[in-house]
Amino acid sequence: MKMTKKAITLSLGLVVMGSASFAQSLDDAKKAIDAEQYQKATTMLKSLVQSQSKKGDNYYYLGEVYLKRDYIDSARAAFNQGITADTKYALNYVGLGHADLMDNNAASAKTNFTKALEMASRKDHTPNLYVGKAYLAIDKPDFESALPNLQKADEIDAQDKDAETFLALGDYYALQRKNSEALSAYMRALSINAGLHRATVQIGKMYKESRAFPDSETELKAVVTADPNYGPAYRELAELYRQWADFEPANAAAKNAEAITNYKKYLDLTDKSYESRLRYAQILFYAKDYKTLEEETSAIATMNPNDPKNLIVLRLRGYSAYENGNYPQSLQFMNDFFAKVKDTARVIPEDYLYLGQAQLKNQQDSLGIINVTKALQKDSSKAVVLADLAKSYYDAKNYEKAVSTYEIANRFNPNGKGSLYNLFYQGVASYIYYAKGYAAKTNPSKEVLKKGDAALANLLKTSPSTVDALMYRARINDYLDNEKEPTGLKLPFYQQYLDTVETKTDQSAVMKRNMVEAYNQIAGFAAYKEDKAKAKLFWDKTLALEPANAIALEGIKSLTAPAPKAQPKKK
Template sequence: MKMIKKNIALATGLLLMGSTASFAQSLADAKKAIDAEQFQKATSMLKTLVANQPKEGDNYFNLGKVYLLTEDIDSARAAFTNGTTAAPKNALNFVGLGQADLIENNATNAKTNFDKALQLGAKNYQTYLAIGRAYLDQETPDYTSALPNLQKADELDSKDKDPETFLALADFYAQQRKNTEAYPMYLRALDINPNLYRANVQIGKMYKDAFAFPEAEAEIQKVVAADPNYGPAYRELAEAQMQWSFADPKNGPAKKAEALANMKKYLDLTDKSFDSRLRYAQFLVYAGDFATLESEVATLNAPDPKNPKTFVVARMRGYSAVENKKFDQGLKYMNELFARTQDTARIIGSDYLYLGKAQQNLGQDSLAFINISKAVKLDSTKVDELAAIGAKYYAAKNFAKSAQVYEKVAGANSKDPNIAMNYYYLGASHYFAYAYDVRDNKNPTKDALVKADTAFSK
C-alpha cells in the first residue's frame, strides 16, 4: 500500500510567496492548509486564487504541487502548463513540470524543464530549492542530483532567511539515515522559525526510524502542546506509537490504543478527503483493526471512479471481510479485485492469500491451495498459511493431498522456524499414503516410503 512516504517531504516544498500583501496572505493560508495535510481545502483555495489572480504564476505552481501530493499527475501537469502560459517568466512551473516528468521516469524531459527554469531564475535560490526538492521527493530519490541544487539554494540564500532551505537539507540527510547530519539542519530551521512544526515532526520521525520510540513521542508531543490542531503531528505520533506497541509487548496494548486514537485525531483534523481517509484506512490495516476498517472502507469512495487508488480500497474491503469471517462477502470482493484487468501488475502475495483464505473457509480447498501457493511463491513468509491447508488434509486422512501440500511448504522457506515440523508432516503424509494404499490393495511402489525417509532425515 504505497502511501505516502513522499507526502511529508513534498508538502515542505510549497514555499513561494506572492508579491502583494493580500496575495501573500491568501497563498500563505493555502500553504498552511497544505502543510496541515488538508489537501482538499488547499485545492479549493488555490483554484480560487487562480481564478481571481490569473497572472500570478505561484498560484498555479502550488496548485500543481497539491495535485502531486495526491498523486494526480495529469491535473498537476495541467496546472503547471497553465502557469507557464499565464506567467511565462515564472520559473517554478517549469520545475513542477520537471518533477512530474521524474515521477513518470522521464529524466530527460525533467532536465529540459529544469534547464528552462534556470534560464528564468538562475539567481533565485527558490528555483534551486524547488529543483532539489523535486529530485528528493520521489519514490526513489535521486540524492546525487538533489544535493548540488540544495547546496546552491543555501549559497544564494546567503542571509539564511528561509528555514525551508535547511528543512530540505535536513530531509536529504534524514531520508538516508544520516541522522548526525540531519539533526543540526532541523535545529537551524527551527532557529529561524520556532513555529515550523514540520521540523519537530521530522525530528520525531527520525527518532522513530531509529527505534528510539520514547524520544520520538516526546519530540512530537512538543508540537501537540504548541498547536493541538496540527494534524501531521498526530499522524506521526500514531505511527511511532504503533511501532512501539510491536516492539514492547508488555506495553503494546496501551500504545496501540493510543496510536489508534491519535490517528483518528489526525483524520478529524484534516478535511476528511478521500486521501486522508485512505491513509487512515491503511493505518487500520497496519494496526490489525479490521472491524473499524470494514466500517471505514464501506463508505470510502474516490470522487473519480477511475482513480487508481480505488484498487487499494477494493483490496481493503476484501481483507476486512475475510478477517471478520464474512467469507462469502470476502470472496466476492477478492474476485472483483482480480477481475480488474487494468491492475493485474498491482496484485501482490497477500491478495492471493486472502482469496485463498476465503475459499478455504468456504470449503473450496483445491482453489485455496492454488491461490495460497501463489501467495507463498510471491512471499515465502506466508508459508504457515499453506501449512494450515496441509494440516487440514492430514486431519481428514487425505494423506496424498497433504503430502502434495507439505512438499510445497517444505520447499518454500528454509528459514521457517517450523521447518522441522513441516518435514515431519511431509514424511508422515508419504508414509500413511503408502500404508493406506497397501491396506486398499492398490499395490503402491515404495517411492512414497523413500520420500518419507528423506523427509524424516531432514
C-alpha cells in the same frame, strides 16, 4: 508516491469558494499546505486569485496545491495564468518545470527552470530553492540536479534568513538515508524558526527509521503538543506505532491501536484523500481490525475506480472478507485481483495465501493447496496455514489428505514454529491411513509409511523425549517389515519406549497401555524366534501391569504346548 494525471475544471476568474470561511492571507494558505489541508488551501487560494488577481504568487501556490493533489493539467493552467497576471514573477515558470518533471519531460522542465532563474533577481534565492525542491518531489528524485540549486539558494541567502532552505537540504539528505547530514540541516532550520513543525516531524521520522522509537515518539509528541491540529505529526505517530508493534510483539496490540487512533486523527485534520485512506486501510490490516478494513475498502473502491492502486484495494477487500468469514466474497475478490494484475512481480505471498485459503473454504481443495503452496514457495513462514488445514483433515479422519497436506507443510517448515507437532501428526496419520487400507485390503503403498517414519525420525532428532513418536515408529516398522519372514524392525523402537518410561514414577494410563503393547510385541517376536525365556519374561511384565491380559495369558500357555511357528500379529 506515483503521480497520475488528473484534470478538474479550473475557472480562476469566476470561481470563489468559502471566502468568508477562511482567512485570505497567503501565509494562511501556505500553512494549510504545510499541514496537508489541501482542499482548504485550494479554496483559500482561489479566493486570493479572485481578490488579488495581479499577484503571481497566489497562482503559483494554487498550482503547487494542484500538483500535490495530482491535478497536473489544472496546475499548468494556474501557472500560465500566473505568468499572464505577473510577468516578472519567476516561480510560475518553476511550477511549469515541476509539472514537466511529473510528466517525465526533463528537457522541457530544464527550459522552464532556466527561464525562472534568468528572471530572478541576484538577491532572490527562492527560484533556486524551489527548483531544487521540485527535483526532490518527483517519484524518483533527481539528487544530482537538486543539490546545486539548493546550495545556490543557501549561498544567496547568506544571512540564513529562510529556514525553508535548510529544511529542503535536510530532505535532500534524508531521502538518501544520510541521517547525520539531514539532522544537521533540520536543526539549522529549527534554529532559524523554532516553530517549523515540518522539520521536527522529519527528525521524528528519521528516528523511527533508525528504530529509535522512544526518541521518535518524543519528537512527534512535542509537535502535537505545540499544535494539536498539525496533521502530518499524527500520520508519522501512526507510522511509528505501526513499526514499533513489529518489534515488540508483546505490546503489538496496544501499539497497533495507537497507530489506528493517530491515523484517524490525521485523516480528520486533512483531506481524507484516496492515498491517505489507502494507507489507513493498510494500517487496519496490520492491526488486524478486519471489520473496519472491510468497511473502509468498500468505500475506497468507489473513490478512484480507474487508479492502478485500486488493485491494492481489491487485494485488501479479499483479505478482509476472508478474515470476517465472508468466504465466497473473498474468493470473488481474489479471483478478480489475479485476473487484473498484469505484472506478476506485484503478487506477494499473501495473495496466493488468501486465494488458496478462500478456495479451500469454498471446497476447491486441489486449487487451494496449489495456491497455498505457491505462497510457501515465496515465504515458508506461511506453512502454519497448511498445518492448520492438515489438522482439520486429521480431526475429520480424512487421513489421506492429512498425510499429503502435512507432507507439504513439513517440506517448507521443517524446523519452524509448530514443526514438531506437524512431524508427529504426519507420522501418526501415515500409520492410521496405511493400517486402515491394509485391513480393507486396498493395497496401500508403503511409501506413505516410509515418509511417516522419516517424519517421526526427524522429530526425535530434535525432541528425543517425545516417547509417543517411538511407539508409532514401532507400529510403522512392524508394517514395513518383511511379512513372510519378519526381521524385527519394530523391536528397537518398542525397547526404546520401555527404556524411557519404565523408570518413571508417574506413569499415565496411556503409558501403561503402551507398555503392555510393547511387552506383548517383544514377547510375541521372541516366541516366533523360539526364545521362550525372553518371551515369558516380557509376557510376565505384561501380566504384572494387567493380570487379565488375554494375549499374555495365551502366550505363556503356548510356551508349554507344541504349536506351529507363526509370525506375530500386527497391531
